Amino acid sequence: TTHTYDFNVTWVTANPDGLYERPVIGINGQWPIPIINTTVGDRVIIHLHNQLGNESTSLHFHGFFQNGTTEMDGPTGVTQCPVPPGSSITYNFTTDQPGTYWYHSHDQGQYPDGLRGPFIVQDPDSPHKGKYTGEFILSVSEWYHKQIPTLLTSFMSYTNPTGVEPEPQAALMNDGPNATFPVQPGQTYFFHIVNMGAFVGQYVWFEGHHMRVIEVDGVWTEEAEADLLYVTAAQRYGVLVTMKNDTSANFPIVSSIDEDMLDKVPPGLNPNVTGYLIYDSTQTLPQAQWLDDFNPFDDFTLVPSDGLGIFDNVDHSMTLDVVMDNLGDGQNYAFLNDTTYLPQKVPTLYTLLSAPEDLVTNTAIYGENTNSLIVEHGEVVEIILNNHDIGKHPFHLHAHNFQVVVRSDAEAGDFDPTNTTALTTAAPAPAFPAVPMRRDTIQVPPHGNVVLRFRADNPGVWLFHCHIQWHMQTGLMATIIEAPLALRAQKGSQGVQALPADHLAACQAGG
Ligand code: C2O
Numbered sequence: 001t002t003h004t005y006d007f008n009v010t011w012v013t014a015n016p017d018g019l020y021e022r023p024v025i026g027i028n029g030q031w032p033i034p035i036i037n038t039t040v041g042d043r044v045i046i047h048l049h050n051q052l053g054n055e056s057t058s059l060h061f062h063g064f065f066q067n068g069t070t071e072m073d074g075p076t077g078v079t080q081c082p083v084p085p086g087s088s089i090t091y092n093f094t095t096d097q098p099g100t101y102w103y104h105s106h107d108q109g110q111y112p113d114g115l116r117g118p119f120i121v122q123d124p125d126s127p128h129k130g131k132y133t134g135e136f137i138l139s140v141s142e143w144y145h146k147q148i149p150t151l152l153t154s155f156m157s158y159t160n161p162t163g164v165e166p167e168p169q170a171a172l173m174n175d176g177p178n179a180t181f182p183v184q185p186g187q188t189y190f191f192h193i194v195n196m197g198a199f200v201g202q203y204v205w206f207e208g209h210h211m212r213v214i215e216v217d218g219v220w221t222e223e224a225e226a227d228l229l230y231v232t233a234a235q236r237y238g239v240l241v242t243m244k245n246d247t248s249a250n251f252p253i254v255s256s257i258d259e260d261m262l263d264k265v266p267p268g269l270n271p272n273v274t275g276y277l278i279y280d281s282t283q284t285l286p287q288a289q290w291l292d293d294f295n296p297f298d299d300f301t302l303v304p305s306d307g308l309g310i311f312d313n314v315d316h317s318m319t320l321d322v323v324m325d326n327l328g329d330g331q332n333y334a335f336l337n338d339t340t341y342l343p344q345k346v347p348t349l350y351t352l353l354s355a356p357e358d359l360v361t362n363t364a365i366y367g368e369n370t371n372s373l374i375v376e377h378g379e380v381v382e383i384i385l386n387n388h389d390i391g392k393h394p395f396h397l398h399a400h401n402f403q404v405v406v407r408s409d410a411e412a413g414d415f416d417p418t419n420t421t422a423l424t425t426a427a428p429a430p431a432f433p434a435v436p437m438r439r440d441t442i443q444v445p446p447h448g449n450v451v452l453r454f455r456a457d458n459p460g461v462w463l464f465h466c467h468i469q470w471h472m473q474t475g476l477m478a479t480i481i482e483a484p485l486a487l488r489a490q491k492g493s494q495g496v497q498a499l500p501a502d503h504l505a506a507c508q509a510g511g
Pocket of ligand 1: 062106
C-alpha cells in the first residue's frame with residue numbers, strides 16, 4: 001500500500017496548555033499535525049510545501065532506517081538543503097519496521113514550535129498480536145510560550161555563558177491537558193507512548209494499573225512489568241495495560257517533567273499533565289496523586305523478542321566525550337571530543353556524492369566541523385560515550401537501533417574497558433548482557449557513560465546527536481559516514497545528480 005500526503009506547512013494559532021495562545025507550525029491548517037499510520041512494507045509519499053513565509057523547514061522520520069534512501073532522512077545540512085519558503089520537496093520511502101515512531105522538522109531546532117507528530121507502523125506478524133483489543137497513542141512533550149528563534153537567540157547569546165536551557169511553561173499529553181482514553185472494563189489496550197519533546201525526560205504512570213512493556217523504540221521485547229516509565233525526549237515505549245473489571249471510577253494517567261533537568265524550576269510551572277482512563281463518562285475526573293518516589297522501570301533489562309545476541313566482535317571502537325563549555329568568548333557550546341558541530345551549507349551527503357571517489361574515505365573532505373566519523377560496510381561499530389557534563393543527554397543515532405551493552409550509574413566517570421563489571425548497574429556479572437536491549441535513543445547519565453554497538457549495514461550519512469534541541473544547536477552532534485564506497489555504488493555514476501531533482505532544486509532556491 002502507498003500512502004500519499006500533501007502537507008502544506010503553515011503557521012496556525014493554538015493554545016495547547018490553555019494558558020497562552022501563540023503561533024504554532026501546523027499542517028493543512030491544522031494543529032496538532034496528522035498522525036501517520038502504516039503497515040510494515042507500506043510506502044509513504046509526502047509532498048511537503050513550505051508555506052511558512054519566514055522560515056525554512058524539513059521533515060525527519062525518527063527511527064526509520066531509510067535503507068537505500070539516505071536522501072529521505074531529513075536533517076538539513078546533512079542529507080538535504082533546508083526547504084525555503086515557497087518551495088516543495090517530496091519524501092518517498094518504505095516503512096519496513098514495526099512499532100512506535102514519530103516525525104519532526106530537522107531544521108534549525110524548529111520542531112518544538114509544533115512540527116512534530118506520531119508515526120505508527122502496524123505489524124501483522126507481531127509477537128504480541130491478539131493480546132489487546134484496542135490501541136491508543138499517548139504522546140508527551142514540554143511546551144514553550146515563546147517561539148524557538150527567540151528562545152535560541154537568548155540561549156546562544158553571550159549573556160548565557162553556562163548554557164542554561166530555556167524553561168518550559170507546561171507539560172502536554174496528546175498536545176493538551178485532560179486527554180481522555182475511553183476504555184471497556186476487562187479489556188487490554190496497547191498504548192504507544194512517545195516523548196515528542198525537545199528537552200526534558202518525563203515520568204509516565206497509570207494510577208491503579210500496571211504496564212507491561214512490549215516495545216522499545218520499534219523493537220519488540222518480551223513482556224516486562226513496569227509501574228513507572230522514564231521517557232527521554234525522542235524515546236518511545238509500547239505498553240499493554242489491562243483494565244479493571246469494575247467501572248465505578250475513572251483513573252488518571254500522569255506524565256511528569258524530570259525537574260532535575262531544569263537549572264531552576266520556575267515558580268508557576270506545573271510539572272504534571274494528567275490524562276484519564278474513562279470507564280464511565282458520567283463519573284467525575286479524579287484528582288491525580290503526587291508521587292514522591294520516582295523509581296522508574298530499568299529499560300536496560302528489556303530483552304528483544306528476536307533474541308539477537310550481543311555483537312561481541314567489535315571491528316571499530318570509537319570514544320566520544322561530551323563536553324559543555326565555552327571558547328572563552330562567553331558563549332556556550334557543546335562538544336563531542338573537541339569538536340562543536342557547525343551547520344553545513346552543502347549537505348554532507350552531497351559532498352560525499354560529488355567528491356572524487358578516492359577521497360570519500362578521507363574525513364578531511366567533510367570539514368572539521370561536521371565531526372565526521374567514517375565506518376566501513378558491514379563492520380561492528382562500538383560507540384563509547386562518556387559524559388563529562390552534569391546534565392543528562394538523550395543521544396539518538398539515525399537509521400539504526402543499537403545494542404546498549406553498558407549503561408553506568410550517574411557519577412561513574414568514563415567507561416573503563418578493563419573493568420566493565422564495576423561500571424554496569426543493571427547487568428550483574430558478566431557485565432555485558434547476552435541479548436542486549438536495542439533502541440535508537442539512550443540517555444547518558446550525568447558524569448557517566450554508555451556503550452553502544454551496531455552493525456554498519458546501512459550505507460548513508462547519518463547523524464548521531466543529543467536530541468535536546470538546545471544542545472543540537474550548540475553542536476552536540478557527529479556525522480556517521482557509513483560505508484561511503486557502497487553508498488557511491490548505490491547511487492550510481494551520476495553522483496549527486498542521482499538525487500531527486502526537487503531536493504537539488506531546494507538548494508538552488510535557498511541560495
Ligand atoms: Cu529525532 Cu536527528 O532526530
